[in-house]
Amino acid sequence: MSARLAWRRSPLPQLSLAAAAIFLLTASWQLASAQQLSDDQLTQVKARLAQGATHSWEIGTRAQALTEYDTPSYSVLNSTSLPPPKSSAPSSLDEVLSIAHSVVTSRNSTGPQPLIGGTQNGEAAADPASIGVAVLLANWTGAGSSDGLDYAGAAQDQLDYLLESVPRSSDGAISHRVENVQLWSDFVYMVPPFLAYYGVLNQNQSLLQAAYDQCRLYRQALVDDDAGGMWRHITGNSTDNGHWTTGNGWAAAGMLRVLGTIQNSQYSKKMKQQSKDLAGWVSEIHTGIYPHLQTTGLFKNYADDAASFEDGSGTALIASTVYRLALLAGVHTHLPLAEQSRASLSAPNSTSSSSSSSSASSSSQTSTAPISTATAPTGSLAHFTSDGWLQPVVDPYNVGVQGEHSPEGQAFVVEMYAAWRDWAALGSPGKNGAAAQAMHMGVVTVAVSLCIVVLLL
Ligand SMILES: *[C@@H]1O[C@H](CO)[C@@H](O)[C@H](O)[C@H]1NC(C)=O
Ligand SMILES: *[C@@H]1O[C@H](CO)[C@@H](O)[C@H](O)[C@H]1NC(C)=O
Numbered sequence: 001m002s003a004r005l006a007w008r009r010s011p012l013p014q015l016s017l018a019a020a021a022i023f024l025l026t027a028s029w030q031l032a033s034a035q036q037l038s039d040d041q042l043t044q045v046k047a048r049l050a051q052g053a054t055h056s057w058e059i060g061t062r063a064q065a066l067t068e069y070d071t072p073s074y075s076v077l078n079s080t081s082l083p084p085p086k087s088s089a090p091s092s093l094d095e096v097l098s099i100a101h102s103v104v105t106s107r108n109s110t111g112p113q114p115l116i117g118g119t120q121n122g123e124a125a126a127d128p129a130s131i132g133v134a135v136l137l138a139n140w141t142g143a144g145s146s147d148g149l150d151y152a153g154a155a156q157d158q159l160d161y162l163l164e165s166v167p168r169s170s171d172g173a174i175s176h177r178v179e180n181v182q183l184w185s186d187f188v189y190m191v192p193p194f195l196a197y198y199g200v201l202n203q204n205q206s207l208l209q210a211a212y213d214q215c216r217l218y219r220q221a222l223v224d225d226d227a228g229g230m231w232r233h234i235t236g237n238s239t240d241n242g243h244w245t246t247g248n249g250w251a252a253a254g255m256l257r258v259l260g261t262i263q264n265s266q267y268s269k270k271m272k273q274q275s276k277d278l279a280g281w282v283s284e285i286h287t288g289i290y291p292h293l294q295t296t297g298l299f300k301n302y303a304d305d306a307a308s309f310e311d312g313s314g315t316a317l318i319a320s321t322v323y324r325l326a327l328l329a330g331v332h333t334h335l336p337l338a339e340q341s342r343a344s345l346s347a348p349n350s351t352s353s354s355s356s357s358s359s360a361s362s363s364s365q366t367s368t369a370p371i372s373t374a375t376a377p378t379g380s381l382a383h384f385t386s387d388g389w390l391q392p393v394v395d396p397y398n399v400g401v402q403g404e405h406s407p408e409g410q411a412f413v414v415e416m417y418a419a420w421r422d423w424a425a426l427g428s429p430g431k432n433g434a435a436a437q438a439m440h441m442g443v444v445t446v447a448v449s450l451c452i453v454v455l456l457l
């Protein structure tokens with residue numbers, strides 16, 4: 001009663017609540033209709049990726065991003081059934097096959113070993129396996145018959161190395177590093193998708209099961225229930241308990257590739273429960289991390305650490321997994337937020353737009369594009385340098401600090417756009433549902449606010 005009287009005395013809070021609801025609703029519609037990167041801009045992003053990818057996991061991630069973007073029907077994330085045709089590959093796969101060629105041609109011995117670096121490898125044990133899918137694809141499409149390289153042998157040596165030489169935790173998780181047992185969230189993108197693809201091409205269901213089991217064991221070791229389901233970065237004989245955004249992305253994207261491999265394979269019916277678990281574990285990461293999305297549309301480098309800087313690369317990777325989860329498992333919950341991230345990362349540079357707005361309006365009168373846009377496609381974007389590097393980004397070689405360039409971040413932008421395009425091509429399933437839901441909630445908020453005002457005035 002007294003509360004009601006208090007409300008009655010000051011209707012202003014209700015009015016401002018209603019105004020805020022209307023404002024938020026309008027703002028979300030503006031975001032939904034925001035711009036996207038052009039083909040030219042994405043070509044420039046890919047050029048920087050090609051230039052920057054030199055470490056094993058960058059090379060593997062580049063091969064995966066190019067497959068998803070240029071030849072979706074050969075990606076395990078596409079609904080095309082597996083295995084792909086044995087006939088020679090389409091020319092759109094040339095770059096991916098040339099990555100496999102240059103890696104396999106540098107090998108100078110046989111026997112269990114990673115695809116890059118030999119057993120003296122100072123890098124992680126798991127990272128070179130990220131190139132494994134491209135090598136398997138080269139073998140499958142008969143590249144060896146024209147260049148004489150033993151792609152199947154190289155893939156098998158990488159597999160044997162992982163299964164026989166790399167140490168494991170007591171419950172069987174393969175270590176990310178070879179010198180002692182360390183479980184890094186990054187592993188989930190590097191190794192399980194390779195095991196799964198190997199299993200499908202070689203009719204070996206136990207390898208698909210192993211891919212699933214590694215995801216399960218890594219989740220068990222790294223998931224943080226106190227952080228809503230986000231994953232910690234590293235455990236074992238090295239520790240990073242922080243909720244690294246890119247690490248959560250590596251885990252979600254890796255599990256989605258295993259899910260896609262199972263679901264599009266001859267084993268899909270036998271492995272329904274595994275598919276269900278994987279989709280649930282990706283959702284769990286989304287549910288944990290999205291409450292920490294900044295109003296800028298980006299995540300912090302450590303998602304729940306306010307002192308951390310914003311990171312475009314992890315943001316792009318996480319967004320890509322939202323579209324993929326919608327396509328593979330029909331989960332639509334976080335699509336509006338992924339759209340917000342994609343729009344923000346694709347936004348024009350508003351700092352320079354005040355000076356260029358007059359030229360924009362004059363160019364619309366003459367219908368000619370400004371010359372600067374033609375020569376430097378990403379030159380006028382807020383989150384890319386004029387030559388196409390995403391920013392701001394975490395330093396991929398020192399994950400606690402902000403870096404200048406991130407080759408993996410370039411790949412994540414390509415993966416985000418491949419995922420968004422595939423989702424849009426199917427009519428953006430869930431977008432209207434999600435938007436309608438948001439609109440519905442907005443309308444209800446406004447209506448309820450107005451009713452309260454009317455009742456109480
Ligand atoms: C699968 O790939 C084809 C092109 O080969 C593309 O048109 C389609 O949108 C993709 N579908 C999905 C679900 O990714
Ligand atoms: C063999 O390859 C490894 C790794 O690429 C390299 O370090 C080594 O020098 C090579 N050895 C020879 C004899 O070429």
Ligand SMILES: *[C@@H]1O[C@H](CO)[C@@H](O)[C@H](O)[C@H]1NC(C)=O
Pocket residue numbers: 086136139140141142152153155156198201202
């Ligand atoms: C290599 O390709 C051949 C022929 O397509 C296939 O039979 C074989 O299983 C493949 N090997 C591996 C390791 O994937």
Ligand SMILES: *[C@@H]1O[C@H](CO)[C@@H](O)[C@H](O)[C@H]1NC(C)=O
Pocket residue numbers: 159163203204206207
């Ligand atoms: C599946 O692959 C594993 C690992 O290489 C191997 O030990 C096993 O014999 C294979 N199973 C079949 C049925 O080929």
Ligand SMILES: *[C@@H]1O[C@H](CO)[C@@H](O)[C@H](O)[C@H]1NC(C)=O
Pocket residue numbers: 179180181237
């Ligand atoms: C961790 O690694 C160091 C160096 O390899 C080693 O000395 C130490 O025994 C390891 N500790 C555990 C718990 O494995």
Ligand SMILES: *[C@@H]1O[C@H](CO)[C@@H](O)[C@H](O)[C@H]1NC(C)=O
Pocket residue numbers: 349350351352379380381382383384385386
């Ligand atoms: C945005 O424009 C301003 C003013 O031209 C410039 O100083 C800044 O570097 C631009 N930002 C990016 C990311 O290009």
